[in-house]
Amino acid sequence: MKKLLIANRGEIAVRIMRTAKRMGIKTVAVYSDADKNALHVKTADEAIHIGPPASSESYLVQGKIIEAAKITGAEAIHPGYGFLSENASFAIKVRENGLIFVGPSDHAITLMGSKLASKDAVKNYGIPLVPGTDHAINDVQEGKKRAIEIGFPVLVKASAGGGGKGMKLVDKEENFEEQFQLAKNEALSSFGDDDVFIEKYIGSPRHIEFQVLFDKHGNGVHVLERECSIQRRHQKVIEETPSPKVDQALREAMGRDAVKVAESCNYEGAGTVEFIMDDKGKYYFLEMNTRLQVEHPITEMITGLDLVEWQIRVARGEKLTLYQEDITANGHAIELRIYAEDPMNNFLPSIGTLEKFQIPQGDGVRVDTGFEEGDEIPIYYDPMIAKLAVHGINRPLAIKKMHRAMNDFHIEGIKSTIEFGHYVLDHPEFESGHYDTHFVGNYWNADDQSQETNDAQKVAAFLAAHHWKSHINAIKLPA
């Protein structure tokens, strides 16, 4: 592989290029009108313009991306995350054109892209599943009946869901019909597929996921866990590894199950198996993401592996030269997703120009970003502008280092999640390691910080959010 096209933008495109360069592979960027001066374009050896800002007319247009690879002579395409990364028809098209798709087979993407199909695939492997329906529910009365059998609270979930969308919590029978309909509508508008199913809502849930890595020769390992329970809108904001809730025995059991999930679809490359764990330490398979994960840097920090390098090596057909017993955690790593959002106001998008954007540096501090000072944040894409990750020899020292790094991260022109990061890392619940996915609802929203926002700011934020939403709705998450 001499030349790689990265079918993505922002921090993940820049991050993939960094490894490709180190491996002596030339890089090709693609960009929309909104990104013509973006860092990922400047970082690449070559760049091809692929259309207007809306991703439905640029980053999601399969033909334009394959054409860009042909024009530049790139032999391989890395899809990053989001956009076309979990789109099986794209993987097929790339391969039909004689190019390497840096990712698993289209079969694995299709199977794991459907939450229902993936549960069906793993059920013979003895992997614990959340109690729920094993098929799509179309009839609201049937749904209600099943929900009563399962027991409230339940989640109505889109089978094709992702990014926390198409998911509705129903606390009691009276609310079932309304929430069921809302979930179905959101599933249709976000994923073009209104299949929904019902799952028991796990009380005091923790999101714990395992990184896996497989080659094309049937060898595979898990690369330890990540704890991702600090979430807003069912989406992660802070992740850490190792999980304060996972001891060695549990790690081995969950890791073995994660490997089995990957084996159930003959997985190739890097992927993530997500579990939900209750307050008694009982865990259940949630879904598998068949791509590089946003929060992969913390795994890299504690293991010393470069996951993008392994994705490329596997795609070239190389064998894994890693054995399970070699993969151990060195110290502790934490990541904060820095979103252009106002945490004081329901995490609504905050758009504008990065008047100041100064990045912290130092030992064990890593910033992944696709932005520079002076850049305007386009409204067309995901509002994550950077990831700040730190590595310390233990959890308390990693927390300390994260505070320092957040203090040294200077952003002006927009609101960001940095203040929220300080709040979480200072909180006794986080410090104790006993937090669950209700952290934001229980503490942050409950505290009175949102009361301080005055009416004018609320109106401005609402308009910004409305504008952003009408664009983001046009961006389809790959099924």
Ligand code: ADP
């Ligand atoms: P991960 O599963 O890797 O931790 P997320 O689930 O937060 O990350 O998001 C996965 C991908 O989906 C990201 O690329 C993100 O940009 C994209 N995504 C998340 N939410 C939305 C949305 N509402 N619309 C479009 N894309 C989204």
Ligand code: ADP
């Ligand atoms: P997505 O594809 O949108 O990432 P997931 O099934 O991975 O959907 O769920 C996203 C988040 O929603 C989880 O990290 C967790 O916080 C919450 N969640 C999902 N299923 C359950 C459940 N059965 N009980 C409690 N929380 C859940």
Ligand code: MG
């Ligand atoms: Mg998920």
